[in-house]
Amino acid sequence: SDVYKRQTLPSALSTLSKLREIDLAINVFGGSIPAQLGNLPNLRNLILADNNFVGMIPSELSNITSLESLNLATNGLYGSIPADLQKLTSLSFLLLSDNRLTGTVPIGLGTLPNLRWLSLHTNRLSGPISVSYTHLRAHETGRNLV
Secondary structure: HHHOOOOOOHHHHHHHOOEEEEEOEEEEEEOOOOOOOHHOOOOOEOOOOOOEEEEEEHHHHHHHHOEEEEOOOOOOEEEEHHHHHOOOOOEEEEEEEOOOOOOOHHHHHHHHHOOOOOEOOEEEEEEOHHHHHHOOOOOOOOOOOO
């Protein structure tokens, strides 16, 4: 049925400047995550987990300085974690597990003052995890090349 075909996120979503939450988890959305989502200044929660998104994490998401929760887990995302995410000083939850992310974990993520939950397991990340992550309540980094 056409209902179950992969759908991309509508571009009009990025024009809803007063939007505070996008929760589209556990759907059949695909394609890349639109960089235009970085134009949503009031967004606090961006939850796109358990979909079929592919491509790189747009660095433009770092423009959403009000973001408290970013959940992109269980997709087909690849490439490195954008270092610009360290600009998200309100971020409490960063869930990027179960993707195909590579490279190292940006050191700047450890300086995020409100980060409490970091989930990076089941990717292809390598290298050390910064000791500056001591303020985390939970972190999951297993099943990487770390």
